[in-house]
Amino acid sequence: MNLDKNVVIDDKKSIRSFVLRGGRLTELQKNAIEKYSDSYCIPFKTGLSLQSESIFNNKNPLTIEIGFGMGVTTASIAALFPEINYLGIEVFLSGVGKLLNEIHTQKLDNVRIIRFDAVEVLQEMILDNSIAGFHIFFPDPWQKKKHNKRRLVKKEFIELMQRKLVPGGYIYVVTDWTPYAEWILEEFEKVDGLVNYASNGYCDPVSWRPITKFEQKGIAENHTIYEIWIEKTIKIRK
Numbered sequence: 001m002n003l004d005k006n007v008v009i010d011d012k013k014s015i016r017s018f019v020l021r022g023g024r025l026t027e028l029q030k031n032a033i034e035k036y037s038d039s040y041c042i043p044f045k046t047g048l049s050l051q052s053e054s055i056f057n058n059k060n061p062l063t064i065e066i067g068f069g070m071g072v073t074t075a076s077i078a079a080l081f082p083e084i085n086y087l088g089i090e091v092f093l094s095g096v097g098k099l100l101n102e103i104h105t106q107k108l109d110n111v112r113i114i115r116f117d118a119v120e121v122l123q124e125m126i127l128d129n130s131i132a133g134f135h136i137f138f139p140d141p142w143q144k145k146k147h148n149k150r151r152l153v154k155k156e157f158i159e160l161m162q163r164k165l166v167p168g169g170y171i172y173v174v175t176d177w178t179p180y181a182e183w184i185l186e187e188f189e190k191v192d193g194l195v196n197y198a199s200n201g202y203c204d205p206v207s208w209r210p211i212t213k214f215e216q217k218g219i220a221e222n223h224t225i226y227e228i229w230i231e232k233t234i235k236i237r238k
């Protein structure tokens with residue numbers, strides 16, 4: 001599978017939440033991509049309705065991690081919870097290679113990868129009311145005002161995630177950028193059918209989340225880590 005052909009990006013056409021980073025692949029990443037893509041990567045395709053059963057051939061809950069970077073956190077969480085399925089979406093090829101290597105070395109049966117824009121993956125490939133949870137750890141903050149429109153976690157994308165969640169499913173976002181944390185809370189407020197149980201908006205640190213690569217940088221710069229946990233409300237019929 002040629003993963004490079006899998007990403008066709010035209011930045012002029014639409015506003016994306018990422019810029020495709022080049023960067024050389026290490027031998028390990030290249031080797032992992034060549035050997036394991038066919039087993040663990042799902043090519044982008046429009047008009048699908050994927051869910052746990054069609055990807056993993058079981059009915060375990062399906063969680064999606066968006067922008068997994070090098071995938072270290074994805075692999076650790078998947079190893080902790082073998083009874084949950086994880087779909088990682090990332091455009092950064094080195095990260096895909098690194099996670100493929102982890103999947104192979106840790107023998108993780110419960111992880112698959114899609115290398116494409118997460119917005120389009122959700123729109124085109126994922127069944128509504130089917131996702132148990134979304135993880136978004138340290139999304140690019142797009143700090144300059146003129147770039148704020150590139151931020152991934154905004155009203156339209158939250159609406160899309162809300163539609164994909166099962167009732168009671170969650171969206172878990174962590175950031176170290178204060179203005180982005182405040183923005184995310186405001187954007188969540190604009191979407192119906194979600195509830196935030198934290199009295200000041202931010203939840204306590206979640207015990208099973210390992211520290212990510214970007215988090216380490218934030219901590220080194222004395223940034224506060226903001227954790228946000230939102231759930232899809234359950235409608236009770238009379």
Ligand SMILES: C[S@@+](CC[C@H](N)C(=O)[O-])C[C@H]1O[C@@H](n2cnc3c(N)ncnc32)[C@H](O)[C@@H]1O
Nearest residue numbers: 017018067069090091117118137138212213214
């Ligand atoms: C700041 S990094 C954080 C990586 C990792 N979660 C961590 O904490 O170390 C954000 C990542 O999100 C990815 N990303 C941003 N927008 C994306 C999108 N629409 N679809 C897929 N990946 C995206 C970028 O390629 C980048 O690797």
